[in-house]
Amino acid sequence: MVNYFELMNVPQHYQIDIAKLQQTLRQLQSKFHPDNNLADNNLDASVAEQDLSLSANTDAFLRESIAKLSALKPEQASAIINEAYNTLKNPDSRASHLLALKGISQSINQPIRDLDFLDDAMSFRIDLDDADGQSITLLSKKLTEWLNNYQLAFDEVYQKIDNSDAAEANDDALTKQAIDIIQKLQFLVKLQADVAKTTDELAKQNFDNDDDLYV
Template sequence: MVNYFALMGMPTDFALDEGQLAANLRCLQQQYHPDMQSGDGQAVPMPAVQTIDLSHLNAEQQSALINTAYHTLKSVDSRALHLLALRGLTLSPNASIADGEFLARALEFRIELDEADGTSLSTLKAELNDWLEQNTAEFAAAYAELVALPEQVSADHPMAKRALATVQRLQFLIKVLQDVAKTADQLAQADDDTDLYV
């Protein structure tokens, strides 16, 4: 498994300097962009940001891997999942969220989102961002405790279960955040369409 943190020249940690990540992406794109290749299909040597050798990949594969790494680390849910995968912990594709209180609130939130207008949507978005921050902080704490354990643990360990459950919630919240953005776009489009007929 490729460590995307090492590839992007970032510390392998949940806390992430997004500005540095973006700067490292630009550097790597300059270094590995297909247009920067020599005639033999190999990358033109440049100072490297990452600590992983990509010379065995062709230019398109190098560029694709760098972009995948960037997008994985940029999003809090996929970054958390990648950190756990590096420790041998993965979510089952069939796993469902077991937190009944979270699920009840999520259902209520979805109903409110379906009925939202412009005013209530901004309130929902603020509430969702708070909810996301709480779960992000919860994952950070769970991951710190997991890393502090004297040895690597299996998915059955209570700390691993806590971290994995938090990642599931983060994935759900990120998906809902995307749905909020779509709803905002739809409401804006509806307003624009209404203005055309006035």
């Protein structure tokens, strides 16, 4: 499988520099976007290396990524770049990718069994349905803290897996703990999208109400 950390030139850790990831995305897109004349079907690895050598800001790892991508059609390279970026940008898919690189598979259909978590999630959903312009800000802050806590929890478990030998890394207890956290991260990331949608809807309502004052 493709190692997206290597492709995007970021360290293979859970906590990553998102700004660095975005910088790499821009650099790669400038070379391989289908609409970019610089990304030509006939561009081979040697040409890419020569072109990149002109840039003092392009390091060896990124040069290697571009050399590999240059063997693909621009559309294919662009699709892989976007998939890699989106995978690493999101906390749940980044965690899943780290486990996959360790040979640890997970079932996305397995339900969350933590009843306390489910109770909290249900209460949050109810509050979200009843949210107004003021309470949505508090809910967003609460969700951010919730997400941060589970990201820290996964990072701690992953470091144990990463620092273990192959046998220990596949230890059932550690693996189950990591997968359990990922399932919760997946839930919270979806919830975050719902919060963003509700925030936009409330903002639109307020804007429409303000317009009514001038009718």
